[in-house]
Amino acid sequence: MTADRVAQLYRLYGPAIYARCQRILGDGAAAEDATQETFIRLLRLLEKAPDTQTGLLYIYRVATNFCLNQLRDARLRPEPVAELPDRPVSTSLEAALVDRDFAVRLLAQVPEKLRAVVWLHHVDGLDQGDVARTLDISRRTVVNRLAEFHARAERFSQRALA
Template sequence: MPPSGVPSTGRVSDLYRKFGPAIYSRCRRLLKDDALAEDATQEVFVRVMRHIEAAPDDSAALAWIYRISTNYCLNQIRDRSRQAEPTAPDELPEGDGETLEPQMLDRDVAMRLVERTPEKLRETVILYYVDGLEQEQVARTLGISRRTVINRLQEFQERSRKFLAREGSPS
């Protein structure tokens, strides 16, 4: 690595080719917009590169990618939601009153519920429901305890159940 700490041009190209697809795909899923995803991919990759040389393996690099891309995209979503009209409530499916798992398997539904969720819960919810990570993996990625992960998921579930019960099923 040169003195500036920036990897050589060839190394950047190799790493961008290797991890770029995962970042791009993730940004597309979260932002639902190709152009925004392209811009976000560059931003996220630049941030990932600042850490990636210390990653012992691809799994550790992916943990950074998840964390950084989630934060970046959530910021974009938050900025966007300040201007955009909220999704019509009746576009969301009805919950069964017990568990959110069936609805949350649909990532579009999951993201719409996430957008209605307090910011402190969003990152945890995305990693668990959208990415399908285990609670322990979410805790490790975010540097929080598993207990905190469980508490945040419970709060999200309670909020979402109330919301779904209040708004009803699609007509």
């Protein structure tokens, strides 16, 4: 694969990768940086980059991992906030997950391996097979991680409502 091939992949998949980064990072400027960094990394990994058939999933995985690392690193740098988010007032997990602040706090509590699966499945709407291919894990691992996340979410919801 040549640098021209990476440029072709950028033209083909750049908007989709930018949208993915925007959804994860929630910031247009950070998403632009993440998209650019994703394709720079592809330049470094030219021999590993796949052909067009599987290119999007591979690039998607590189972008997802980069964005999740950015979020993790940002979480390690504490920033002062004016006020803490309120606890959810609902008693059911489904209603509590609608509360965006609750969801953000919940995702901050789970390990990154669970967070990646949850983002791809629940936020991006990928089915379990696509999540497995994107993260290069088995479908069974995806099922187990989703089950673990749901169990943690239930416990977190009960603590938040207590």
